[in-house]
Amino acid sequence: MLKAKNRLGLIFFPAFDWAISPTHPERQERLLYTQDQLIEEGVFDIPGIKEYKPDLATIEDVERTHFCFPDVRSILTESHLVSAGGAIKAARLVMEKREDRAFALVRPPGHHAETATPMGFCFFNNVAIAARHAQKKHGAERVAIIDFDVHHGNGTEAIFYDRADVLTVSIHAHPKRFYPFFWGYENETGRGAGEGFNLNIPMERGTLIKDYCTSLETALLRVSDFKPDVLVLAAGLDIAVDDPFKGFAIATPEFATIGKMIAQIRLPMLVVQEGGYPSPSLGLNLASLLKGLGA
Numbered sequence: 001m002l003k004a005k006n007r008l009g010l011i012f013f014p015a016f017d018w019a020i021s022p023t024h025p026e027r028q029e030r031l032l033y034t035q036d037q038l039i040e041e042g043v044f045d046i047p048g049i050k051e052y053k054p055d056l057a058t059i060e061d062v063e064r065t066h067f068c069f070p071d072v073r074s075i076l077t078e079s080h081l082v083s084a085g086g087a088i089k090a091a092r093l094v095m096e097k098r099e100d101r102a103f104a105l106v107r108p109p110g111h112h113a114e115t116a117t118p119m120g121f122c123f124f125n126n127v128a129i130a131a132r133h134a135q136k137k138h139g140a141e142r143v144a145i146i147d148f149d150v151h152h153g154n155g156t157e158a159i160f161y162d163r164a165d166v167l168t169v170s171i172h173a174h175p176k177r178f179y180p181f182f183w184g185y186e187n188e189t190g191r192g193a194g195e196g197f198n199l200n201i202p203m204e205r206g207t208l209i210k211d212y213c214t215s216l217e218t219a220l221l222r223v224s225d226f227k228p229d230v231l232v233l234a235a236g237l238d239i240a241v242d243d244p245f246k247g248f249a250i251a252t253p254e255f256a257t258i259g260k261m262i263a264q265i266r267l268p269m270l271v272v273q274e275g276g277y278p279s280p281s282l283g284l285n286l287a288s289l290l291k292g293l294g295a
Contacts (some may be wrong), residue, residue, distance in 0.1 A: 005294035006263070009099040010038075011086040013054045013106040018079035023243055026121040027278040031105055034276075037283020049295055052093065055104065057129065061088060064132040065125060065159060067116045080124050080187030083108050087130035087272045094230065094268035095138035097237075101293060103235075103271040104130075111153040111234050111274050112180060113196030120151070120180065127234045127272050128159045132229050133168060134270075141165060144228035145174070146219050148258070149236020149249035149274040152184030152200065156234065162194045169219045169228045171212070173247040174202040197226075205247060209254040212239075216261055223265060230268045237276025237285050242276050252284045259292015269293075 014031040021027075038044060044051060044248060059072050061084065067073045083106040090102035104126070111127055112120035134140040141200075144167040145160075147153035152172040159167040175184040190198040200220055201215045223231060239248040250258070262269075271293075276282055 002046055006048070006100040008049045008141060008290070008295045009093045009102040010049065010051045011054050011089050011102065011104045011106065012051065013082050014167060015083060015107045016081040018077055018108055020121060026107070026109070028107070030276060030278050030282065031107055032281045033278060034105060034286055038287060041283070041287045042080065043287055043290065043295070046295070050099070052089055054082050054104070055089045055092070057081045057084035057088055061129055061133060064136060065115065065128045066113070069116065074215055075123060080108060083110070084124055084126050084129045087126040087270070088133045090270035090272065091130040091134045091138070094270050095134055095140065100107035101269045101271065101295070103290070106236045106275045107273070108255070109274045111147055111149060111156050112151070112154040114158040119133065125155045125159060127232055128156050130270060131232050135165070140229040142226060142228040143168070143230055143232060144223045144226050145169065145232045145234065146223065147234035147236070147274070148216070148239060149234055150238045150243070150245055151179050151236065151275060152182050152202070153234055154183040157188065157198055159181065159199060161190055162192045164193045164197050167197050167223065167228065168221060169199045169201070171201045171203065171215050171219060174204055177205065178247060186242050207248045209250055209257060211259065212248065213251060213261065216258065220261060220265060228267065230270065231265055233262065233269065233271040234274045235271050235289070236274040237282060240276070240279065240281065240285050244279065245275070252281045252288055255285045255288035259289045263293050269283045
């Protein structure tokens with residue numbers, strides 16, 4: 001019988017009541033398509049894989065990362081609290097050793113949101129909130145974050161730019177020609193105590209798996225040198241060849257290659273969904289990534 005090599009918790013929240021517009025690519029269908037494909041692939045039936053409900057993030061959870069004017073409640077919706085709570089649930093599962101890995105399939109996404117500035121489709125930074133939760137509530141002294149969304153994780157970078165206890169790494173399409181344009185360059189390495197703890201790896205449009213794996217290897221070596229207590233992945237499936245944003249050219253089977261490389265890092269690992277928009281292979285891409293991670 002097929003069995004997961006690593007215990008995996010899946011947290012799912014499509015945010016039925018939140019959308020930028022009915023036709024915008026950041027809408028509930030992108031996770032509903034994904035869920036349907038995972039069901040068809042039999043992922044939820046594999047022993048060792050368990051589905052969990054998200055937690056509800058508290059105002060305190062949000063305020064560890066964000067400053068909102070005039071206050072948090074004037075900006076957030078309940079969907080944002082559940083989405084952030086899904087990332088927190090993933091952190092709890094791995095930090096409490098209930099699962100080896102946990103994947104929060106949640107929206108709204110978050111990696112463009114800075115401390116006090118919503119950006120892109122992002123209002124609150126789920127990855128940063130989960131990382132701070134792991135530190136504050138579970139005693140993680142050092143957290144590493146790898147963001148492999150096709151867009152630079154500018155919000156995550158900005159939030160931790162002055163800190164030496166969080167390593168932030170982003171592999172993304174070159175900001176000379178790709179959103180968010182103003183950040184994501186190689187010379188952004190951190191500031192003050194955080195100098196040397198931020199790594200950007202910008203790449204050209206149409207990047208293929210061979211060159212992508214070279215950059216990922218660089219990222220993973222940096223994580224190994226950092227020796228974190230937990231690894232957080234901001235998983236952007238918009239690196240796929242058929243994604244509407246047309247950044248990179250990663251084919252469905254190649255997501256398994258990415259997963260296998262990441263799985264070499266033997267750490268508690270939580271994964272948070274970022275980009276990845278309606279396309280025929282979106283769910284298959286995720287299933288392939290999960291297979292590579294040992295699910």
